[in-house]
Amino acid sequence: MTSWSPAQYLKFEDERSRPARDLLAAVPLTAARRVIDLGCGPGNSTELLIARFPEAEVTGLDSSPEMLAEARARLPRARFVEADLAVWSPPEPVDLLFANAVFHWVPHHLDVLERLLASLPSGGALAVQMPDSLAEPSHEAMREVAASGPWSGKLAAAIARRDALPPPAAYYDRLKPVSARVDIWHTVYNHALGGPDAIVEWVKGTGLRPFLAPLDAAETSAFLRQYRTRLAAAYPPRVDGSVLFRFPRIFIVAVKG
DSSP states (O other): OOOOOHHHHGGGHHHHHHHHHHHHHTOOOSOOSEEEEETOTTTHHHHHHHHHOTTSEEEEEESOHHHHHHHHHHOTTSEEEEOOTTTOOOSSOOSEEEEESOGGGSTTHHHHHHHHHHHSOTTOEEEEEEEOOTTSHHHHHHHHHHHHSTTTTTTHHHHHSOOOOOOHHHHHHHHGGGEEEEEEEEEEEEEEESSHHHHHHHHHTTTTHHHHTTOOHHHHHHHHHHHHHHHHHHSOOOTTSOEEEEEEEEEEEEEEO
């Protein structure tokens, strides 16, 4: 897979940061000594955590060197570490593990979340937000174009890469046995964007990456033309010419018992 592009991701920084702000608002801690931003990306969520817990030691973790370089440039006084969340564990007691839009990329993430929550001290919190968008037209179109074009063989792995998220009850049943409290909710964001091209730019920074990475330049151009055509049909213009990009997300806040 190609490297993560901080510049591409941050084209929609406000919209991408909004779920992180909403998740952080639901964290019940009044103070924290150590906070870790799991999948910190370019540091936009880490910045929110530093503002919320100014006395805490805040660390950002990510698997992308490109994202970590951007985060370090943005927050030179913060600490950032390269790590694989599939196997990482806190090396010392942590009050808050915060994860904005990362665990949908982690294989067997239910097992990982259960393990991370169990590692927290009593009263510690695990706060997680994940896109739940695979059934949306933007993501269905990715799979349809991938399966129907001459590149279908190249993109078989990308089509199968992400599974739909488990239902809320699955998270509750796994996390509640070690929690004093588990809150789970869905929020659907309707982002007003400039048109189908804006949706393409959005997903090029995230979900479209596995589909484009195996393609050469000519294939990429043809793929994007077909993809944009499907988006134009699925997202008609509104009264002001913009389109509403519907984006469901699941939120989980668990407090260790």
